[in-house]
Amino acid sequence: MSRSPSAPGPLAGRRILLIVGGGIAAYKALDLIRRLRDRGAAVRPLLTESAQEFITPLAAASLAGERAHTDLFDRESEAEIGHIRLARDADAVVVAPATANMMARMATGHAPDLAATVLLATTLPILIAPAMNVRMWLHPATQRNLATLKGDGVAVVGPNEGAMAEAEFGPGRLAEPHEIADALEAMLVQRSEPRDFGFLAGREVPKKLAGRHVLVTSGPTHEAIDPVRYLANRSSGRQGHAVAAAAAAAGARVTLVSGPVTIPDPAGVAVVRVESARAMLAAVEAALPADLAVFAAAVGDWRPAETRDAKIKKDGHAPAPLALVENPDILATISARAEGRPPLVVGFAAETDAVLDNARKKIARKGCDLIVANDVSAEGGVMGGSENTVHLVARDGSVETWPKLDKEEVGRRLVARFAALLEARRG
């Protein structure tokens, strides 16, 4: 998501997984979605089965601008994102309203549905906003669960005290949406790191890029012909985004300069959106210095010599030929910098033929340290697809070919390799 200038607070640019439980206050979750978005956050809603008795997934999705997840065994949803990625692809999880039942599931590690499974699988910071009948809230079982959850590092907001249904009075009302948003901001300021679970020690991705700044470009560029037309290419941004996500998981501060793409932003990454090659170069230069620069974007080689201010009309004549001029070469420009050249500069080469020969020529011509070459001919389905076969071409011309892997795995392996190269240079 882009950082909204109107929302510079701690929620700007953050991705929040909002789990809505089946309580009478579920309708307030809709207002919460709106408020979180007003503060610059992107919200991914997840409704329990009971929550859908109170509000519809459609209402939540419409307000969030993202599909609402509902079912652990929904094949379409599982293929698209998967419950484990739901548990990872965010900056924080909010449960509002958190029912007594949900708190019990969380406290005991019982995972019969999508919400409870995600909550068990996540190490993201969690904020719960309980809401229930006062007797349910004060019941020793709920209070035991509350103590367990706090001990597990879960943050809690509310419940508030007040008049409740069935003419009762006491604690049990859902905290107001603005109070939940405030509590979430406070939680994110205090701890944006995964909760510290002793049992995960040694199992998390090693933070091999901690303290490093990694700059990644991704996606295509759009070169305007007139206000409605542009020259573009088929790049989806999936490989570049996967590298950025893997670098962030390895502890780096990551700046992702992205051309126009339809895929979501990786979690924990600062995203700068651009359209043209010239804007991409300017954003890259503004983001320096960096310890590692990975140029995975498919930058247009040419742009129209002239961009018209008004739409070009079809007036019965043959169209004028489109004159093109060359775009700046971002990889060569940054590789050649006398000052502020990142210690490790990696280029991507998308080739349709003579992949390795062209990659070897490219590394010599551009002056970068490593080329990740891939075959993007139509048969391979790499452009826009989910898998990639890459060849690592070094300056001495040596080549290492990796098996066909999904782009996320390619991203992780590349980042592990880059981290090792940086370490070797330091040593």
Ligand SMILES: Cc1cc2nc3c(=O)[nH]c(=O)nc-3n(C[C@H](O)[C@H](O)[C@H](O)COP(=O)(O)O)c2cc1C
């Ligand atoms: C009308 C109605 C209102 C309810 N309100 C609440 C509530 O505010 N808090 C709560 O903990 N449970 C409430 N329940 C009970 C929950 O819906 C029930 O425990 C359910 O299993 C919760 O499922 P979930 O935790 O998966 O959302 C209510 C049930 C009904 C029928």
